[in-house]
Amino acid sequence: MRIAIDVMGGDNAPDAILDGALDALDLLAAEDQLVLVGDRAVIEDVVAERGLQGDSRIVIDATTQVIEMSDSPVTAIRAKPDSSIVRIAKLGGRRGLTGDADHCQVIISAGNTGAMVAAAQMSMRRLPGVHRPGIAIVLPTFHGPVVLCDVGANPEPRATHLHQYGQMAAGYAEKMIGIDNPRVALLSIGSEEAKGNSLVKEASVFMKNDPTINYVGFAEGRDLFDGKADVVISEGFTGNVVLKLAEGLAAGLFKTIAAEILVHDPELAARFEPVVKSIYKKHDYHE
């Protein structure tokens, strides 16, 4: 298997990305290849520092341009054809960059999401029947993982797009997380059919009439965390707000608790720390 990694994108790139990629070598088989895409000198330096020059699984695919987080996605992929994001999208394309030998089965980027989605759409195409890409994430909840899709690829979707997200995200929940016959809900503002906006009402009809989806109706914001559904479908605008809100609120709440503990019972702080660490370990995919 060939795995391409965008070394230039994401928080603390390229160092953090390179460190993580090289740490993962232990998990790869002898015939696998780790294709590091980015600034050649930087990559060579870090590979040499770690004494990995001789590892034949490491392949450097040099690029000279970088798409920044603040770049406008569509403009950036046109203006920076020699960027790591455009390159890994090409490597992920069915015929690779120059032919089948180049093709990577896995591409990974922590960079500009919009640019990655746009580049992927251009070079990798979509599966037959899929009209728009969506971004799915797995939310850790008290009742188990919940797949939330879309969290920002498509802020103004049609109802048919939401329907397809339901099919794709259910497939992901089943194949990747191992949830049998996952329950699919549409994110809305009430469980009653009369509530919501015209988009979710229309999408709900598509879902209901699709025998391949185990559709359980509307889910409200609170239902995301109460085990009502395994898959929650949203348009990308609300989904993105939800994702960032959940991150911000969880971080803020832990901060609030920490501050309150220090006021009430400073000695408690030391004993509370392993509890928080254990929760983070279970629920934070960043670790």
Place this chain on the structure above:
Amino acid sequence: MRIAIDVMGGDNAPDAILDGALDALDLLAAEDQLVLVGDRAVIEDVVAERGLQGDSRIVIDATTQVIEMSDSPVTAIRAKPDSSIVRIAKLGGRRGLTGDADHCQVIISAGNTGAMVAAAQMSMRRLPGVHRPGIAIVLPTFHGPVVLCDVGANPEPRATHLHQYGQMAAGYAEKMIGIDNPRVALLSIGSEEAKGNSLVKEASVFMKNDPTINYVGFAEGRDLFDGKADVVISEGFTGNVVLKLAEGLAAGLFKTIAAEILVHDPELAARFEPVVKSIYKKHDYHE
């Protein structure tokens, strides 16, 4: 001042509502009136139980119908003209129910939100220049209160509605919470102007061109809790999802922490309880 209270609506109504209303008598002046709207027999029973029959500030305004939480708002206010929600909306109208003597300066209901908004709109009208009502809530955050509007009155607003919510919510933050020159943000999916959907982009132009608003740009989901703005404006669909998500996530997180503490360090649980209680007391308006 005349204060009308819908005794029939909300969790644990009518008992919890009546208890709270009568508890508040201590805060009222001798010339104030507490207008209890709902089932006469129920109200008379509770008033008698508490020995308050002689209190001239208590006025019973009897109704015979109840709008349930599950009722469709517009249908319900037509089908149930003698409901407590329709009655208090009339009492709040400029001329009261039967003339100026009836008019209540304050009306309070914890019942069906959609029905209350629809009834209020019908009987109380809107301020001149206000096109649509919005529901504002005050979110407790680590950095202080944040006014979020709209959380569900208007799930498919126009950009002009969002602009007006900005003006009204800023006024609320200034006059009711005492925030000087409150910073107003639009909830979106990135701080860059190019991000978001067409609604927020259009609303952003209105906000920017309005010298009466201290507009600070787009806020992402996480910014709700990091002190970036005092007022956050959203269309009612996303705002409602955000509100319920925040409630659900906070409750879920406290549950997770409690469960984790019991596993790690059961003795810690007892010492952690006052910390949680103190946080709830500071941040939970339900108490």
